Amino acid sequence: MSRYQRQQLVETLHKKGITDERVLKAIGTIEREKFIPPTMVHNAYKDIALPIGYEQTISQPYTVAFMTEKLNVKEGDKILEVGTGSGYQAAILEFLGAKVYSIEINLELYHRTVKLFDKLGIRVHAKYGDGTIGWAEYAPFDGIIVTAGSPSIPQKLKEQLAVCGRLVIPVGGRDYQDLYVLTKLSENEFKTEIYPRFAFVPLLGKEGWEKK
Ligand code: SAM
Numbered sequence: 001m002s003r004y005q006r007q008q009l010v011e012t013l014h015k016k017g018i019t020d021e022r023v024l025k026a027i028g029t030i031e032r033e034k035f036i037p038p039t040m041v042h043n044a045y046k047d048i049a050l051p052i053g054y055e056q057t058i059s060q061p062y063t064v065a066f067m068t069e070k071l072n073v074k075e076g077d078k079i080l081e082v083g084t085g086s087g088y089q090a091a092i093l094e095f096l097g098a099k100v101y102s103i104e105i106n107l108e109l110y111h112r113t114v115k116l117f118d119k120l121g122i123r124v125h126a127k128y129g130d131g132t133i134g135w136a137e138y139a140p141f142d143g144i145i146v147t148a149g150s151p152s153i154p155q156k157l158k159e160q161l162a163v164c165g166r167l168v169i170p171v172g173g174r175d176y177q178d179l180y181v182l183t184k185l186s187e188n189e190f191k192t193e194i195y196p197r198f199a200f201v202p203l204l205g206k207e208g209w210e211k212k
Contacts, residue, residue, distance in 0.1 A: 002033060005045035009061055012047050018065045026095040027065055032058075034120060035086040054106050056201055058086040059147060063198060067168050070181045070195075071143045073098050078138065080160070082131030083147035083203070087113040090124045093145075100124045101138050103131035105204055130205035134160040141165060149177040149200035154207035163187065170200045174209060 010028040018024060033044035036058055040050050049057040059067075068089075073079060075097035081090055084104035093100045102124050104110040110128040117124050127135065131146070132154040139160035146157070146169040153169060161167050161184045170177035179195040202209040 002031060002045070006032075009045045009047065013062055013065050016047075016062055018062070018069060020065075020069045022096060023065050023068050023092075026068070026092045027061060030088065030091050030095055032061070032088060035088040035091070035116070052086045052109070054109055056085055056106065056109060058088050059200070064089050064092060066195075067145055067147075067179065068092055068096070070168050070179070070193075071145055071166055073143060077142035078140075080131075080135055080138070080141040080144045080157075081147065082134075082144070082157070084113050084124075084126060085109065085147060087116050087122070087124070089145070089147055090117075090126075091120070091122050094122055094124060098143075101127070101135055101141070103127045103129055103135060105130055130208075132156065132203065132205040132207035136160065144168070146170065146203060147200065148203035148208070149174070149198075150203040150208055152207065153180065153182070156207070158182070158184070158190070170198050174202050175199060 006028050010024050033041045047061050049060045052058050073096045077098045079093050079098040081102040084102040090100050090102045114126050134156040140162035142165045144157050144167045149170040163184050165184050167182040169180050171180045177198050179198050181193040183191045
């Protein structure tokens with residue numbers, strides 16, 4: 001049943017413009033229902049964001065697919081994710097063959113999701129902390145994906161991106177943002193593409209928003 005529903009979701013995402021076959025295969029394989037609270041399972045394959053507790057959400061599948069497509073992950077790439085949340089995005093990246101480093105600022109969510117990774121056998125280097133300062137120890141990263149909305153582009157993330165790497169990050173106000181895709185051309189030169197209009201929970205921390 002859930003396999004059929006996943007295929008329906010893949011078709012929906014394809015119709016909405018997702019064309020990367022590897023990304024579609026990942027969405028068609030990873031069981032989203034494992035990453036959401038039991039009370040939400042009936043909505044697992046609707047193309048909507050869902051609450052995961054602690055005022056946080058698992059992103060809409062279209063958004064996950066779009067960001068992953070823009071990140072252009074290749075087998076063996078070292079990817080930093082800021083905002084582990086439910087772990088679904090990290091699972092998609094791991095499925096694509098990335099070495100995933102993921103940071104979560106909410107301690108309870110961090111513990112819960114690390115347990116889930118263990119249970120499902122998903123290999124993610126997870127860390128509790130403020131992702132706006134990146135993870136210097138493992139830099140540079142071939143790609144960085146930020147899954148919460150930021151007021152600006154954190155400097156440390158630009159620094160920790162490898163040359164030719166991509167940084168995908170929602171930037172804008174607290175409620176709505178545009179998706180920025182930065183490609184690092186050289187140590188201090190970036191190409192920027194902007195895709196309007198997305199709605200993420202706020203990125204907190206040193207270079208993010210203040211907690212309300
Ligand atoms: N990638 C997640 C998923 O697949 O479920 C999306 C989770 S949600 C949209 C964004 C997450 O970013 C939340 O869990 C929130 O606690 C986290 N977050 C916010 N600011 C952060 C920061 N500075 N560092 C790390 N995580 C942060």
